[in-house]
Amino acid sequence: MKVSICIGSACHLRGSREIIQKLQTLVKANNVADKVDLNGAFCSGNCVNGVCVTIDGELFSLSPETTEEFFNKEIMGRL
């Protein structure tokens, strides 16, 4: 599963680094490193609603606070 997180400056200022760190920790803690491939993405211009994260192309808007819920529901839910 390919998860891409926008690392452009707009998303950076909205906390994309924090989201990345949370996802890295969660992936490790849940032992799914071999199934989840975390990638950075250049800005795709969809930054109005929050930090852009895509799972195999499907777009989600995240904030650091919603990251854990997103991980449990969308990432773990699809494995």
Place this chain on the structure above:
Amino acid sequence: MVTNDATILRIKHDILREVARLAWEGTLDEKREELPYQMFPGPQAQFRCCIYKEREITRQRIRLAEGKCPTGMNSMNVVQVIKAACEECPIASYVVTDNCRNCMGKACQNSCNFGAITIGDSRAHIDPGKCKECGKCAQACPYSAIAHLERPCKKVCPVDAITYDEYGICVIDEKKCIQCGACIHSCPFGAIGTKTFMVDVIRLINAGKRVVAMVAPATEGQFGPDITMASWRTALKKIGFADMIEVGLGGDLTAAAEAAEWAEAYKEGKKMTTSCCPAFVNMIKQHFPMLLDNMSTTVSPMCGVSRMLKERDPETITVFIGPCIAKKSETLDLNITGNADYAMTFGEIRAMMRAKGVELEPEENTYQDSSVFGKRFGNSGGVTAAVEQCFKEMNEDISPNVMKCNGAAECKKALLLMKVGKLPADFVEGMVCVGGCVGGPSKHKTESEAKKARDLLIGQADGREVHENLKNLGADQVAMHRH
């Protein structure tokens, strides 16, 4: 330095500089669309068929400078084709030229095993439908009248990732592309470029973030004997970076970790490869995945330094600067924690400087973070030399046989041998650019042009040892493995 795109480089850099200028001013969003008109006022075209094409190419270059795909498609590749700029070079590769004397011997026709050559009124003719591109006719012709025309981009690609669409426009096969960037400066029409993080970095500096530059070990010598690491530090601070650090220090970090890893593997009889060249890592991941277990788990010098900086201040944004394109793809691999946030080329950072009226100025060679061994990481053979130095410092009495692969072709050969279990060496040092990082696609000068200045500058460094340096700089506790 003369590259295939030497004349276009000026335009490419002018566009980068103008985009940087607007980004620094904070007016990029409102003025982006005017820029092609400002740069190409017309009405007459300067280089291409018409002014509209020149402006469209400029628009696509601006998109790349902002980190977007040139034509709005959604592609993750760092290296991108600027479609409007691709001149659809001929695909038929063997052609008969004016040198043909229409001779009586007809060595060309007689050498062709596929019946592709017919003899016309004034010269021989090759049927592209029958030609298998074996090249025998070209070798046979006593007048050297048959030329091998290959697309320059396709010719330099080490992994055969360049194809073309039905209109003959260049297409990059992203499953094969290892982001080495060799094609970029090979194109005489400047039709291949890379996404840049330039605007992101400018916006973060403008937002008051603590952004620290990490300058590649290949940098010394690139800009002459007077431009020192101190020169870089001063110039980067002038444009708003909080500080600068030599990635050569990361060379020391990687060498020390790799020496420990290799010493263990050597005793177990396990063969291993280096992991510091990102294009080499991509080559293994995409073309030799069965060898992933043999790849060193030590992180790159860039990652080592970034981790060290983030350990000291987690808010720090780390930006790598060097001659490398593949480093951009390494920053996009988020399975590795703590790596550099962004990577930039010399051209991009200098555009950022020029947009603010800042140049690299001569300064005394007094700033040093790295041992000479770390500094030499940027040369082919440099990683091995640093690891051997570490063996010596660790009193490890081993001298493994290392195959130093200088350039993509040698890397591929070593990996093929390793795959079939016939690698004669114990370890493989893989560097996809010929000469090492100093031969990187975004170099400012060629390895030989820069050599004298590089040797002089590195020659002025003190003789500190690798482990001693790490200890003195408090860097001996940095976590240096991927997981």
